[in-house]
Amino acid sequence: MEILQWRVLPLLSLLASFVLLYIQTSSKRSNSECSLFPHEQFWILSKRIVTPDGVISGAVEVRGGNIASVIEGDDLQGSVIGGHFLDYGDAVVMPGLVDVHAHLDEPGKTEWEGFSTGTRAAAAGGLTTLIDMPLNSVPSTVSVETLRLKVEASKEKLHVDVGFWGGLVPDNAFNESALDSLMEAGALGLKSFMCPSGINDFPMTNSTHIKEGLVALAKYNRPLLVHAELVPDSHSSTQLNDGISDVRSYATYLKTRPASWEEAAIRDLQSAMQETRVGGRAEGAHLHIVHLSDARASLELIKDAKSSGASLSVETCPHYLAFSSDDIKDGDTRFKCAPPIRDEDNRQNLWNALLEGHIDLVSSDHSPSAPELKLFGEGDFMRAWGGISSLQFVLPVTWSYGLKHGITLTQLSKWWSERPAKLAGQDQKGAIKTGNHADFVVWEPEMEFELDESHNIYHRHPNISAYIGTRLSGKVLSTFVRGNLVFSDGEHAPKACGVPILAK
Ligand SMILES: [Zn+2]
Numbered sequence: 001m002e003i004l005q006w007r008v009l010p011l012l013s014l015l016a017s018f019v020l021l022y023i024q025t026s027s028k029r030s031n032s033e034c035s036l037f038p039h040e041q042f043w044i045l046s047k048r049i050v051t052p053d054g055v056i057s058g059a060v061e062v063r064g065g066n067i068a069s070v071i072e073g074d075d076l077q078g079s080v081i082g083g084h085f086l087d088y089g090d091a092v093v094m095p096g097l098v099d100v101h102a103h104l105d106e107p108g109k110t111e112w113e114g115f116s117t118g119t120r121a122a123a124a125g126g127l128t129t130l131i132d133m134p135l136n137s138v139p140s141t142v143s144v145e146t147l148r149l150k151v152e153a154s155k156e157k158l159h160v161d162v163g164f165w166g167g168l169v170p171d172n173a174f175n176e177s178a179l180d181s182l183m184e185a186g187a188l189g190l191k192s193f194m195c196p197s198g199i200n201d202f203p204m205t206n207s208t209h210i211k212e213g214l215v216a217l218a219k220y221n222r223p224l225l226v227h228a229e230l231v232p233d234s235h236s237s238t239q240l241n242d243g244i245s246d247v248r249s250y251a252t253y254l255k256t257r258p259a260s261w262e263e264a265a266i267r268d269l270q271s272a273m274q275e276t277r278v279g280g281r282a283e284g285a286h287l288h289i290v291h292l293s294d295a296r297a298s299l300e301l302i303k304d305a306k307s308s309g310a311s312l313s314v315e316t317c318p319h320y321l322a323f324s325s326d327d328i329k330d331g332d333t334r335f336k337c338a339p340p341i342r343d344e345d346n347r348q349n350l351w352n353a354l355l356e357g358h359i360d361l362v363s364s365d366h367s368p369s370a371p372e373l374k375l376f377g378e379g380d381f382m383r384a385w386g387g388i389s390s391l392q393f394v395l396p397v398t399w400s401y402g403l404k405h406g407i408t409l410t411q412l413s414k415w416w417s418e419r420p421a422k423l424a425g426q427d428q429k430g431a432i433k434t435g436n437h438a439d440f441v442v443w444e445p446e447m448e449f450e451l452d453e454s455h456n457i458y459h460r461h462p463n464i465s466a467y468i469g470t471r472l473s474g475k476v477l478s479t480f481v482r483g484n485l486v487f488s489d490g491e492h493a494p495k496a497c498g499v500p501i502l503a504k
Contacts, residue, residue: 034497035484042084045076046093050413051432062438065483069434088442091477095417095432096128096439100424101290101363107153108138113368113460115157119498121458123159123487125392126441126476131424134167134191135202142167144185151500158498160481163424167202168192173209179216186502188424189222194265195229211272214282223286223423228265229339250328253381254340259294262339266301273310288423289314291365293339295349303358313360316350318397319388331379334466336386351405361419362398366391371461389465396474399445438483447475456490
């Protein structure tokens with residue numbers, strides 16, 4: 001017996017050390033699968049790095065997923081010698097884009113998009129953070145339980161970081177403890193609709209609900225996002241289809257959702273906005289108008305409210321900046337969205353408002369659906385499901401159409417990274433500065449490409465995107481999320497290592 005032990009023990013310990021070695025190497029391998037350039041510390045070099053202080057030639061040091069230092073100067077290869085580095089030359093290194101308005105539709109509607117395809121498209125498009133909307137998934141995110149379902153459904157599917165807005169609906173608007181628990185569970189803020197959302201478990205709110213929501217949010221310093229279209233009292237749903245002769249004409253659809261709906265909603269929000277002022281009942285809360293399309297009367301009301309001290313911001317979307325109603329072809333329901341795309345003159349006004357700082361930021365409102373709901377055969381604008389699919393293309397689209405207006409990389413970065421990160425309360429995101437997350441997009445603004453079927457598109461349904469068939473400028477080369485190179489040269493990192501973002 002004693003002899004047997006003598007012989008077996010060394011063997012057992014040898015076996016144990018092999019097992020340990022295997023576990024160590026496999027865990028190292030699985031972490032390294034998060035990145036196509038798996039190094040704890042490395043440098044990124046470029047002649048065009050977009051920082052809060054301007055565009056510099058220099059290097060960014062990444063360590064443990066954060067930005068360890070940013071140094072300015074040419075020919076820095078000597079300074080980083082011996083370390084790992086990626087030299088991108090003339091390509092632009094910019095903070096990763098933060099999209100505060102994405103519908104990822106999971107759980108329950110993965111046939112529309114889903115976390116996996118949506119975040120792969122985001123990574124390929126240079127977006128490093130998405131904030132998911134509380135509707136179009138089943139169920140809608142209107143309670144702690146439904147938020148938990150979202151977070152659970154997102155596990156191991158996220159190629160970029162994803163936060164979540166909760167929903168403000170009549171059911172929870174007067175229930176402070178329900179809203180408190182939704183905030184405490186990590187919702188980054190709330191979203192509500194002033195018109196029917198088209199989703200049964202996401203009913204519309206009025207301005208009284210919205211005021212209650214703002215009061216509940218005040219102590220958390222989190223925003224309430226509002227879809228601002230108000231259907232006039234005189235309007236009935238039967239009226240929608242009265243006297244409509246050509247349902248394939250975009251002009252027909254446009255008439256059913258006039259700019260006066262946006263104006264009426266914003267007018268109705270005025271007293272709620274005033275409550276967010278210093279000393280107001282909802283001081284600490286913030287109101288954000290999503291996807292502004294009307295750059296006339298609605299914009300004037302927003303400007304007035306801002307100058308009166310309301311804590312207010314507003315976004316528009318690439319489709320309002322890129323397209324005008326006159327150019328939308330009969331039956332092309334890829335362009336249906338709410339509020340609708342308006343005329344060319346309005347489009348120019350939107351650009352001016354963005355450049356003058358009256359519109360704060362841009363978001364995608366990526367809102368896909370199953371292709372059959374678009375009714376491409378009939379081309380019926382009145383019955384087709386609305387929503388523009390765009391996530392992967394928002395950077396080249398904003399840049400390409402913005403070039404005619406002389407936009408700069410610094411402006412682009414403010415609209416797509418710095419301000420959205422602030423709205424979502426993400427202090428460590430949205431800017432290339434020491435201490436922030438190493439979230440970057442590397443891209444070639446001058447490189448043009450035809451966005452056609454041959455392009456690698458990662459949305460679940462590439463063919464429903466309104467941008468297919470356009471020529472764009474600005475090719476994304478690489479995307480980094482917290483130091484992980486998650487997308488490079490048409491390839492994704494094998495493992496999805498994005499994280500759910502929950503407010504603390
Ligand atoms: Zn939306």
